Amino acid sequence: MSTPIIEIRDVSKRYDEGPPALADLSLTVEPGEALAVLGPSGSGKSTLLNMIAGLDRPTEGGVTVAGVRVDELSEAASARFRRERVGMVFQFFNLLDDLTVLDNVLLPAQLLGAGRAAARARAAELLDYLGIDRHSGAYPGRLSGGERQRVAVARALMNRPALLLADEPTGALDTASGAEVRELLTELHADGQTILLVTHDLALADSCASRTIELVDGRLARDERAVTR
Amino acid sequence: MSALGKIVRAGVGRRRLQSLVMVMTTMTAVTASVMAAGLVVASRAPFDHTFGKQHGAHLTAAFDSRRATGSQVAATAHAHGVSAAAGPFPLLSLAVRPQPPAGLAPPPVDPVLSIAGRADAAGGVDDLTIVSGHWITGPGQIVITDGWGPSELLGTPIHLPGVPGDPALTVVGTARSATHTADAWVTPRQIAALTPPGSAPTYQMLYRFTEAGSTAAMTADRAAVNAAAPAGSLRGTQSYLVTRDTANRQTATFVPFVMALGILGLVMSVLIIGIVVSGAVSAGTRRIGILKSLGFTPAQVGRAYVGQALIPASVGTALGLVLGNLGSIPLLSQAEGAYNSGALAVAGWIDVAVPAAVLALVVASALAPALRAGRLHTVEALAIGRTPQVGRGRWAARLAARLPLPRPLSLGLAGPFARPARSATIAAAIVFGAVGVTFAYGLGASINGVQHGLDRDSPGQVQVDPMAPPEATAGGARPTPRKEADPAAVARAIAAQPGTRAYFSSVFTDVHFLGVSDAITAIAYQGDSSWASFQMVSGRWFTRPGEAVVGHRFLQATATRVGDVVTLEGDGRSTPVRIVGEAMTTGDGGMRVLTDAGTLARAGVTVRSGQFSIELKPGTDRARYVAALSAALRPLGVGAQATTGRVSATIVAMDAITAILTLMLVLVAGLGVLNTVVLDTRERVHDLGVMKALGMAPRQTVGMVITSVAGIGALAGLIGVPLGIALHDYVVPKMGDAAGTRIPSVDMSVYHAAQLVPLALGGLLIAVLGALLPASWAARTRTATALRTE
Incomplete structure (x- = not known):
C-alpha cells in the first residue's frame, strides 16, 4: 500500500467559544484519489481544506500532506509547501484582475523561482491543454466564468502539484460552464491528478470523485468510494 | 449624539492611524508657521516702533565743511523728496578716555567717539530719547549713547587726550537714537572748542523722505540730496535700512531657513492631509454606500468626512500652537537681546491667523473628495468596494x-x-x-x-594676553589694577620658544571712517597675520599698512567695493585706506575692518598692545608648549593659554x-x-x-x-x-x-x-x-x- 498523500489524525478546530468547526476528525487520502467533501454550510468543509493547504492550523491533532507535517510549518515554510506541493482553485477564481491570463498562470512558477523559459513553456502547455491559449494576453475580466475557472486551474497546475485543492469550483458558474469544469476535473483525475474538492455540487462529486465524504458539524458522517470509475 | 456625530466619531476612532497622521501633519505645519511668522514680525516690530516714535532719520549724511558752508548744507533740506530734515550738526571724531571703573586699568587703546553738536534732543528728525540723566544744559557737558562704555559713567568725567589741554567733559546723561546718528552729543559751541587746530568738523544732516521703503528709493533720495549739495561735498551717507538690518540681524539670520522649513512643512501638510483625507474617503467608499443606503444625504456624507478631518486637525493645530509658542521663546529671547527691548512674544494675531489658515486648508483638502464621495450613486459605491479600478x-x-x-x-x-x-x-x-x-x-x-x-x-593654537591679571591682595581688599607687560619682551619670549612657527598680535579698537557716523570695530594686526587670514569672499588678505580687509556690511554702508579707497579718521587726522578684500565676518554685523596696526598709526590711532596668537610647528605638544612658554613669560607677569574654539x-x-x-x-x-x-x-x-x-x-x-x-x-x-x-x-x-x-x-x-x-x-x-x-x-x-x- 502506498503512503497516503493526506493523513489527518484526530484533528479538531475551535474558533473562540463556539462549537468546533472540526471535531476529532481522522482521514487519509491516497495518491490518485479524487475526494469530494460534501456537507451543509458550516459543516467544516472549508476549514478542512484550509488545514490541508496550510492556511489554517488545527487546535488539536496533526495534518500530514505529501509527507510534510503542515500544521507544524512556519509561515514561510507553509508558503513554500503550497508553492511546491499544492494547487488551489477557488469558487470565485481569485485571479488577479490587473495581470493577464498568462501572467496569472505564470505567477506560482515565478514565486518558486523557476526558469523563465521553462515556466513559459509549461504555461503554454497548460493553456493549450485547457483550451484557453487564445486568451493568454487577455485580462481575466473579459473572460466567461468557465474560462476564468480554467485559467485558475491552469495556475493551480503550474508547478505540477501533488495535490489539487478545489473549493466549490463550480459554485459561481452557470450550468454550461459548470459542466465544462466538471469535465476538466474528471479528465485531470483520469490522468492521475490527486484532487480534493469541496462542493455542494452532487453532479460534480458523482462525475469526478472516486471517493466522497460528508461532514456534519465537523465530524465525518459518511465516507463512500465509487464502485467503478 | 446625532447620527452624523456618531458616524464622525466612529470614523475618527476606527481610522486611528490616519487620525494620528493628520494630528502630526497639522502640528508640524502650525509649529513651523508660528515660529517663522513670530520671528518675522518680531524682527521688524521693535525697530519700526522706535524709529516711528523718534521720527528716525531715513538718511544720515556727512558733508565736507571745506567744500560746503553750513547754509549750503542746510539748503539740502529742500531737495526733492525730503519731508523733514535736521541739521547741519558739526561732527567730530575724537579719542576719549573715560574714567575706568574702580580697580581696573584703562583700556589698551583710547576709543574714538563720533561727537555731534546738537542744541536740542528733539528737532523733528531723530528725536533722541533720554534714557538716564538729562540733556546738555551748558558747556563742559556730554551726553553719550545708551549702552556705550561702563554703566557707571553718569556723572564722571571723560577726557579728550587728543585735544590740546586734555579737556574733560562730564557725562550728564545717556540717550538713544533710533538710527544711531552719533556716539555722543555736546553743544555746537563745544564742538568748535574741541576741534583740533588745522582741522574742521564735518557737517551732519538728518533727513526723512516721502518715499523710503526700499533700497532703490533710498538710492534715489541720496542722489537727490547729493544733487542739492555743492559738488563733491557729500562725503558719506548711511541709510536707516542698514541700521534696521543690523538691529534685526540676529533674529533675521534665522528667518530664511525657518521660513524655508516652515513652507516645506506647510506644503507637505497640505499634500499629506489631501492624501489622508482622500484615502479615507476612497477606502470608505463602501461605507459611504452603506451610509447613503441608510438615508444619508450627499451633504451629510460630505460633512461627515470634513468632520473626520477636522477633529484630528484641530488637535494637531492646538498642539502646534503650544509647541510653536514654546519654540519661539529661545528665538525671541535672542531678539530681545538684539533690540535691548522688553520681553517679546509671538504676536497675538499670529496665534489666530496661523491656526485659521491651517484649518481652512484642511477643510479645503477634505471637502473635494468628500463631496465627490457624497455624489456617488449608492449602488455604485456599494459595488466599487475597495479594490482599485481595474x-x-x-x-x-x-x-x-x-x-x-x-x-x-x-x-x-x-x-x-x-x-x-x-x-x-x-x-x-x-x-x-x-x-x-x-x-x-x-x-x-x-x-x-x-x-x-x-x-x-581667535586664531592659532596658543594665545598670550599681555595684560597681567589683577593680583588679589590679602583680606579681600581691592585687587591691583591690571598691568601691561612689555609687548616687545613678550614677542621675544614667543619667538625664542621652541615650537613657535608663526605669531602676531592683534587688538580690537573703534575707528571712524569719513561718512560713517557709527564707530567701526577694527582689528589691528602687528606682525605676519597671513597664516591666519579670514575666509575671503573676494579679493585678498592685506599685506601692508594702508590696506584693509572689510566685512560685507562695511561695503554696503559705505557704498564701496573691493579696490576702492576710504578715509580713516583718527584723532584729528585721516589717512586713505585701500580695501583689498572682503572677508567673512559677522562680528559687529559685518561692519568690521581688518588691517595692519600701521594703518591706524597713520591716522594717529595708537595701538598699545594686543593679544598674541601663536601657530605651532607641526608635531609640537601644545600642553607642553603652553607650560614652557608660561614659564618663560612668568617674569613679565603674564602667561600663555591654549586657544579654545x-x-x-x-x-x-x-x-x-x-x-x-x-x-x-x-x-x-x-x-x-x-x-x-x-x-x-x-x-x-x-x-x-x-x-x-x-x-x-x-x-x-x-x-x-x-x-x-x-x-x-x-x-x-x-x-x-x-x-x-x-x-x-x-x-x-x-x-x-x-x-x-x-x-x-x-x-x-x-x-x-x-x-x-x-x-x-x-x-x-x-x-x-x-x-x-x-x-x-x-x-x-x-x-x-x-x-x-x-
Missing part, C-alpha cells in the same frame, strides 16, 4: 513583469500605477521630505564651515532648530507613506490573500509591499536632492546677508558625491521606513482571513 496601471504591470527581478518585486514596482494620483501625491510628499533633509544637511555643513571661518577671530550660541540654536524641523518633516513624510501603504494594503488584502495561497512567503510579501513605494521613494529622492541644493543655495546667502556677510564659496560648496549618494537614497529610506510596518502587517495577515475579505 485597468489602471496594466501597462506598468506588463512592463514590470519583463524586468529581471523576482516576481514579488516586479509586482510591487507596478503597484503605484494602479493609484497614480495617490502615488504622485505621496511622491511629492517624499520629494519635500528629501528636499528638507538635503537642505538641512547643506545648511548644517555650511553653518559649520562658517563657524570654522569665524573661529579666525568659540561655539556661537546662534549657530548652536540654528543647528538645533534645523534638526528639530527636519526631523518633523521626515516624520510627516514617513507617516504619509505609512498611511498610503496601509490604505493600499487594506485595499489589496484580498489579492494578497490569493498570492499567499499561491505560495507567496512572508518575506516575499514584505518585499512586494516595500517595493510598491521604494520606486517612488527612490525617484522622489533623485528629484528632491537637486531641489534641496537649490533651496540651500538660495537660503544660505540670505542668512549670510542677514548676519552682515556674504558666504565664501568654500562654505557654499558643501555637496560632494560622498554626500549626494546617501542624500539621494534619503527618499528611498523615508519610503522604506514608512512601509515597513504595513508590510509586516501584510505578511502577518492570515491567508484564510484575507481570502474572505471583500
Whole structure:
C-alpha cells in the first residue's frame, strides 16, 4: 500500500467559544484519489481544506500532506509547501484582475523561482491543454466564468502539484460552464491528478470523485468510494 | 449624539492611524508657521516702533565743511523728496578716555567717539530719547549713547587726550537714537572748542523722505540730496535700512531657513492631509454606500468626512500652537537681546491667523473628495468596494513583469500605477521630505564651515594676553589694577620658544571712517597675520599698512567695493585706506575692518598692545608648549593659554532648530507613506490573500509591499536632492546677508558625491521606513482571513 498523500489524525478546530468547526476528525487520502467533501454550510468543509493547504492550523491533532507535517510549518515554510506541493482553485477564481491570463498562470512558477523559459513553456502547455491559449494576453475580466475557472486551474497546475485543492469550483458558474469544469476535473483525475474538492455540487462529486465524504458539524458522517470509475 | 456625530466619531476612532497622521501633519505645519511668522514680525516690530516714535532719520549724511558752508548744507533740506530734515550738526571724531571703573586699568587703546553738536534732543528728525540723566544744559557737558562704555559713567568725567589741554567733559546723561546718528552729543559751541587746530568738523544732516521703503528709493533720495549739495561735498551717507538690518540681524539670520522649513512643512501638510483625507474617503467608499443606503444625504456624507478631518486637525493645530509658542521663546529671547527691548512674544494675531489658515486648508483638502464621495450613486459605491479600478496601471504591470527581478518585486514596482494620483501625491510628499533633509544637511555643513571661518577671530593654537591679571591682595581688599607687560619682551619670549612657527598680535579698537557716523570695530594686526587670514569672499588678505580687509556690511554702508579707497579718521587726522578684500565676518554685523596696526598709526590711532596668537610647528605638544612658554613669560607677569574654539550660541540654536524641523518633516513624510501603504494594503488584502495561497512567503510579501513605494521613494529622492541644493543655495546667502556677510564659496560648496549618494537614497529610506510596518502587517495577515475579505 502506498503512503497516503493526506493523513489527518484526530484533528479538531475551535474558533473562540463556539462549537468546533472540526471535531476529532481522522482521514487519509491516497495518491490518485479524487475526494469530494460534501456537507451543509458550516459543516467544516472549508476549514478542512484550509488545514490541508496550510492556511489554517488545527487546535488539536496533526495534518500530514505529501509527507510534510503542515500544521507544524512556519509561515514561510507553509508558503513554500503550497508553492511546491499544492494547487488551489477557488469558487470565485481569485485571479488577479490587473495581470493577464498568462501572467496569472505564470505567477506560482515565478514565486518558486523557476526558469523563465521553462515556466513559459509549461504555461503554454497548460493553456493549450485547457483550451484557453487564445486568451493568454487577455485580462481575466473579459473572460466567461468557465474560462476564468480554467485559467485558475491552469495556475493551480503550474508547478505540477501533488495535490489539487478545489473549493466549490463550480459554485459561481452557470450550468454550461459548470459542466465544462466538471469535465476538466474528471479528465485531470483520469490522468492521475490527486484532487480534493469541496462542493455542494452532487453532479460534480458523482462525475469526478472516486471517493466522497460528508461532514456534519465537523465530524465525518459518511465516507463512500465509487464502485467503478 | 446625532447620527452624523456618531458616524464622525466612529470614523475618527476606527481610522486611528490616519487620525494620528493628520494630528502630526497639522502640528508640524502650525509649529513651523508660528515660529517663522513670530520671528518675522518680531524682527521688524521693535525697530519700526522706535524709529516711528523718534521720527528716525531715513538718511544720515556727512558733508565736507571745506567744500560746503553750513547754509549750503542746510539748503539740502529742500531737495526733492525730503519731508523733514535736521541739521547741519558739526561732527567730530575724537579719542576719549573715560574714567575706568574702580580697580581696573584703562583700556589698551583710547576709543574714538563720533561727537555731534546738537542744541536740542528733539528737532523733528531723530528725536533722541533720554534714557538716564538729562540733556546738555551748558558747556563742559556730554551726553553719550545708551549702552556705550561702563554703566557707571553718569556723572564722571571723560577726557579728550587728543585735544590740546586734555579737556574733560562730564557725562550728564545717556540717550538713544533710533538710527544711531552719533556716539555722543555736546553743544555746537563745544564742538568748535574741541576741534583740533588745522582741522574742521564735518557737517551732519538728518533727513526723512516721502518715499523710503526700499533700497532703490533710498538710492534715489541720496542722489537727490547729493544733487542739492555743492559738488563733491557729500562725503558719506548711511541709510536707516542698514541700521534696521543690523538691529534685526540676529533674529533675521534665522528667518530664511525657518521660513524655508516652515513652507516645506506647510506644503507637505497640505499634500499629506489631501492624501489622508482622500484615502479615507476612497477606502470608505463602501461605507459611504452603506451610509447613503441608510438615508444619508450627499451633504451629510460630505460633512461627515470634513468632520473626520477636522477633529484630528484641530488637535494637531492646538498642539502646534503650544509647541510653536514654546519654540519661539529661545528665538525671541535672542531678539530681545538684539533690540535691548522688553520681553517679546509671538504676536497675538499670529496665534489666530496661523491656526485659521491651517484649518481652512484642511477643510479645503477634505471637502473635494468628500463631496465627490457624497455624489456617488449608492449602488455604485456599494459595488466599487475597495479594490482599485481595474485597468489602471496594466501597462506598468506588463512592463514590470519583463524586468529581471523576482516576481514579488516586479509586482510591487507596478503597484503605484494602479493609484497614480495617490502615488504622485505621496511622491511629492517624499520629494519635500528629501528636499528638507538635503537642505538641512547643506545648511548644517555650511553653518559649520562658517563657524570654522569665524573661529579666525581667535586664531592659532596658543594665545598670550599681555595684560597681567589683577593680583588679589590679602583680606579681600581691592585687587591691583591690571598691568601691561612689555609687548616687545613678550614677542621675544614667543619667538625664542621652541615650537613657535608663526605669531602676531592683534587688538580690537573703534575707528571712524569719513561718512560713517557709527564707530567701526577694527582689528589691528602687528606682525605676519597671513597664516591666519579670514575666509575671503573676494579679493585678498592685506599685506601692508594702508590696506584693509572689510566685512560685507562695511561695503554696503559705505557704498564701496573691493579696490576702492576710504578715509580713516583718527584723532584729528585721516589717512586713505585701500580695501583689498572682503572677508567673512559677522562680528559687529559685518561692519568690521581688518588691517595692519600701521594703518591706524597713520591716522594717529595708537595701538598699545594686543593679544598674541601663536601657530605651532607641526608635531609640537601644545600642553607642553603652553607650560614652557608660561614659564618663560612668568617674569613679565603674564602667561600663555591654549586657544579654545568659540561655539556661537546662534549657530548652536540654528543647528538645533534645523534638526528639530527636519526631523518633523521626515516624520510627516514617513507617516504619509505609512498611511498610503496601509490604505493600499487594506485595499489589496484580498489579492494578497490569493498570492499567499499561491505560495507567496512572508518575506516575499514584505518585499512586494516595500517595493510598491521604494520606486517612488527612490525617484522622489533623485528629484528632491537637486531641489534641496537649490533651496540651500538660495537660503544660505540670505542668512549670510542677514548676519552682515556674504558666504565664501568654500562654505557654499558643501555637496560632494560622498554626500549626494546617501542624500539621494534619503527618499528611498523615508519610503522604506514608512512601509515597513504595513508590510509586516501584510505578511502577518492570515491567508484564510484575507481570502474572505471583500
